Amino acid sequence: xxxxxxxxxxxxxxxxxxxxxxxxxxxxxxxxxxxxxxxxxxxxxxxxxxxxxxxxxxxxxxxxxxxxxxxxxxxxxxxxxxxxxxxxxxxxxxxxxxxxxxxxxxxxxxxxxxxxxxxxxxxxxxxxxxxxxxxxxxxxxxxxxxxxxxxxxxxxxxxxxxxxxxxxxxxxxxxxxxxxxxxxxxxxxxxxxxxxxxxxxxxxxxxxxxxxxxxxxxxxxxxxxxxxxxxxxxxx
Amino acid sequence: xxxxxxxxxxxxxxxxxxxxxxxxxxxxxxxxxxxxxxxxxxxxxxxxxxxxxxxxxxxxxxxxxxxxxxxxxxxxxxxxxxxxxxxxxxxxxxxxxxxxxxxxxxxxxxxxxxxxxxxxxxxxxxxxxxxxxxxxxxxxxxxxxxxxxxxxxxxxxxxxxxxxxxxxxxxxxxxxx
Ligand SMILES: Nc1ncnc2c1ncn2[C@@H]1O[C@H](COP(=O)(O)OP(=O)(O)OP(=O)(O)O)[C@@H](O)[C@H]1O
Ligand SMILES: [Mg+2]
Numbered sequence: 001x002x003x004x005x006x007x008x009x010x011x012x013x014x015x016x017x018x019x020x021x022x023x024x025x026x027x028x029x030x031x032x033x034x035x036x037x038x039x040x041x042x043x044x045x046x047x048x049x050x051x052x053x054x055x056x057x058x059x060x061x062x063x064x065x066x067x068x069x070x071x072x073x074x075x076x077x078x079x080x081x082x083x084x085x086x087x088x089x090x091x092x093x094x095x096x097x098x099x100x101x102x103x104x105x106x107x108x109x110x111x112x113x114x115x116x117x118x119x120x121x122x123x124x125x126x127x128x129x130x131x132x133x134x135x136x137x138x139x140x141x142x143x144x145x146x147x148x149x150x151x152x153x154x155x156x157x158x159x160x161x162x163x164x165x166x167x168x169x170x171x172x173x174x175x176x177x178x179x180x181x182x183x184x185x186x187x188x189x190x191x192x193x194x195x196x197x198x199x200x201x202x203x204x205x206x207x208x209x210x211x212x213x214x215x216x217x218x219x220x221x222x223x224x225x226x227x228x229x230x231x232x233x234x235x236x
Numbered sequence: 237x238x239x240x241x242x243x244x245x246x247x248x249x250x251x252x253x254x255x256x257x258x259x260x261x262x263x264x265x266x267x268x269x270x271x272x273x274x275x276x277x278x279x280x281x282x283x284x285x286x287x288x289x290x291x292x293x294x295x296x297x298x299x300x301x302x303x304x305x306x307x308x309x310x311x312x313x314x315x316x317x318x319x320x321x322x323x324x325x326x327x328x329x330x331x332x333x334x335x336x337x338x339x340x341x342x343x344x345x346x347x348x349x350x351x352x353x354x355x356x357x358x359x360x361x362x363x364x365x366x367x368x369x370x371x372x373x374x375x376x377x378x379x380x381x382x383x384x385x386x387x388x389x390x391x392x393x394x395x396x397x398x399x400x401x402x403x404x405x406x407x408x409x410x411x412x413x
Contacts, residue, residue, distance in 0.1 A: 218363075
């Protein structure tokens, strides 16, 4: 729940973000003055029509893309001004990301996929595998540990991706259409697992979705239109 | 909605008195409008009048006497017949949201603002239902009814989103009609 007042430092804040793609002629302004705040432990849904800038906003907030204008602050620190090295370290330790598909490494088993962020963080192989196994268990896919992404169903792959996003104990998870390729029952299982574990560990989630039933898992919904956050925030 | 068939369905599990039927109805259909006791009582009397149910003695349990009812064979046939009949798939569009948007366009109101506010209300209700549905230990009746409501609210929302996007065109059409 977003219980903090507006005076506290948010976990993550984007202010007046602008981002344009392309050259002078075929220029697309993906973001024009988008602002939002995400509090610690909060689950925030970002919805809006196709092309309204949701993914671009998520990429800017997650430090994957640098905005042209405006500021992104993570716990008061200017993310958009960090040198690349520090930024990628922060992404690795504090953030988790889940996309609609394709983010698992096809050559690795589910267990190795989930263990990878821990290995990159210097955790021993044995310990990384133990923890990866526990996270697969939490998402109900321990039985698929030895399967490669191509051998899993969409829902199983998605749960594996969620386990990988959460295994390092991030403060924020960025999920872009995490259930986009799933039917409604699989989508419900993935969302229930995600929300349950996030609440348990106090992880904040920025959830981009066009599916209102998925958005209904969040504490709050923000609507985007034409590269900006439209209308008043709607609280739970 | 056919209260008589729902009561017949509840009676299929064995004889019951009115209060018990009301309680079981509200358990089975948790997100439905609760049945009024008076409505249960009148419906039971009509079922008896039509030969679909009959009195099965009384039951006092130390408290006031209660008349118990059971379904007749004809009642069971009627119930099976009703359960087999398909429901007409939305023959008329008679929805308040739809009506308000059209009227608002006709009267030169602000349908866009209305749609935004309605969306917020729908989303709030969907969050409640999602919480109910995913609460640990939620029973099947609760999950099914929350799903039903969620899917209908979702359909409304999709319609509202499309409508908001179409509003300029729609306004022009209504204006020129
Ligand atoms: N890498 C890119 N190069 C050029 N244009 C881009 C790029 N990424 C996004 N855009 C453009 O920016 C705008 C916003 O795109 P974005 O992907 O943020 O929208 P979205 O809200 O996520 O849409 P969807 O719901 O379809 O995923 C679009 O017009 C898109 O074409
Ligand atoms: Mg997108």
